[in-house]
Every structure is written in C-alpha cells, then in structure tokens.
Amino acid sequence: xxxxxxxxxxxxxxxxxxxxxxxxxxxxxxxxxxxxxxxxxxxxxxxxxxxxxxxxxxxxxxxxxxxxxxxxxxxxxxxxxxxxxxxxxxxxxxxxxxxxxxxxxxxxxxxxxxxxxxxxxxxxxxxxxxxxxxxxxxxxxxxxxxxxxxxxxxxxxxxxxxxxxxxxxxxxxxxxxxxxxxxxxxxxxxxxxxxxxxxxxxxxxxxxxxxxxxxxxxxxxxxxx
Numbered sequence: 001x002x003x004x005x006x007x008x009x010x011x012x013x014x015x016x017x018x019x020x021x022x023x024x025x026x027x028x029x030x031x032x033x034x035x036x037x038x039x040x041x042x043x044x045x046x047x048x049x050x051x052x053x054x055x056x057x058x059x060x061x062x063x064x065x066x067x068x069x070x071x072x073x074x075x076x077x078x079x080x081x082x083x084x085x086x087x088x089x090x091x092x093x094x095x096x097x098x099x100x101x102x103x104x105x106x107x108x109x110x111x112x113x114x115x116x117x118x119x120x121x122x123x124x125x126x127x128x129x130x131x132x133x134x135x136x137x138x139x140x141x142x143x144x145x146x147x148x149x150x151x152x153x154x155x156x157x158x159x160x161x162x163x164x165x166x167x168x169x170x171x172x173x174x175x176x177x178x179x180x181x182x183x184x185x186x187x188x189x190x191x192x193x194x195x196x197x198x199x200x201x202x203x204x205x206x207x208x209x210x211x212x213x214x215x216x217x218x219x220x221x222x223x224x225x
Contacts, residue, residue: 044080047071108207115204115213122200126193133189140182147175 072081
C-alpha cells in the first residue's frame with residue numbers, strides 16, 4: 001500500500017502538466033479560429049444590375065459592371081451601403097472649347113446690337129483688302145502688257161532668224177518673274193478676303209442664333225466688292 005501511494009504521488013504532477021498544456025492548446029486554437037468565425041459571421045453580399053437590367057448577387061462585382069450602381073448587403077439581406085458609379089470622365093479639351101465659345105458669345109452680344117452692324121463691320125474690314133487686291137490686279141495688267149511687248153519683240157527676231165538680244169531676254173524674264181510674284185500676292189490677298197468673309201458670316205449666324213432670329217431674313221447686305 002505504501003508503494004502504491006508513493007507511485008500515485010509521483011505521477012500526479014505530470015498529469016496536471018499535461019492537462020495544463022491541453023487547455024493552453026485549446027485556447028490557442030480557439031483564438032486562431034476567432035477571426036475566421038468573425039469573417040463568416042459578418043459576410044456581406046454585393047448586388048448589381050447588368051446592361052439588361054437583371055439583378056445579380058455575389059461577393060464581388062465583375063470589372064465590366066464596376067461603373068454601375070451597386071449595393072452592399074449583410075447576410076440578412078439588409079442594405080448597409082449604396083455605391084454610386086464613378087463620375088464620368090470630363091473631356092478637358094471639350095470643356096475648354098465650351099468656355100471659349102461662351103466667352104465669344106458674350107463678346108458678340110456685347111459688341112453688336114443688331115445683325116446689320118455685323119455687316120457694316122465686315123465691310124470696313126474688307127475695304128483695305130479689296131483696295132489692295134484691286135491695285136495688285138492693276139499691277140498685273142501692266143506686267144502682262146510689258147510681257148506681251150517683250151514677247152512680240154522677241155518674236156520678230158525669231159521670225160527673222162536672228163538671235164534675240166540680251167536686253168529683250170532680260171525683259172522677258174523680269175516680266176515673268178513679276179507676274180509670278182503678283183499672282184502669289186493676289187492669292188494671299190484673296191485668301192485674307194475669304195477669311196474675313198467667313199469669320200463675319202459665322203459671327204452673324206451665331207449672333208442670330210443667340211438672338212433667336214432667322215438668318216434668311218437678315219441676309220440682305222452682301223459684302224461690297
């Protein structure tokens with residue numbers, strides 16, 4: 001009996017140590033499982049609609065539907081958050097053009113009181129250009145006449161089978177070069193005239209649109225040319 005009592009006494013500490021380790025292991029296991037249990041208990045559902053208006057549910061929104069309205073619900077089906085789609089991208093170039101147009105519209109309405117004033121301003125801007133064009137056309141006529149005279153003189157030598165004198169050849173070249181330059185300047189002047197005409201036509205059209213008037217009833221003053 002004494003031997004058995006001693007043996008029981010020697011085993012008792014190991015038993016308590018084992019029990020203590022088992023309890024500690026259980027506690028550690030429970031702690032590790034707590035976040036998972038919390039996540040499962042607080043799981044949420046996302047609701048969204050596709051392009052056909054069909055409602056879908058899931059744990060995440062497919063990328064192609066990320067720009068649509070969606071709702072976040074808990075497991076009881078209660079909506080806890082409503083998400084609006086991202087604001088549409090603003091076209092900076094288009095926005096700048098719109099602001100610039102608004103600025104021009106204010107200037108147009110502030111400068112003219114009626115469409116006839118636009119026609120008068122157009123004529124004043126065209127006047128120096130038309131005068132310059134007329135002068136160039138006269139210069140070209142003079143240069144053309146000189147060229148024709150030089151060609152006639154050169155032709156007389158050619159008919160006589162004589163060499164054309166150097167001074168006549170120089171006159172031919174000078175006249176041709178002058179006509180080429182004048183033609184280029186005439187083209188540039190005509191482009192300037194067309195540009196002025198187009199600008200004031202557009203201004204007048206815009207002005208009448210802003211005033212709510214019909215352009216056909218106000219198009220009675222063509223430019224003086």
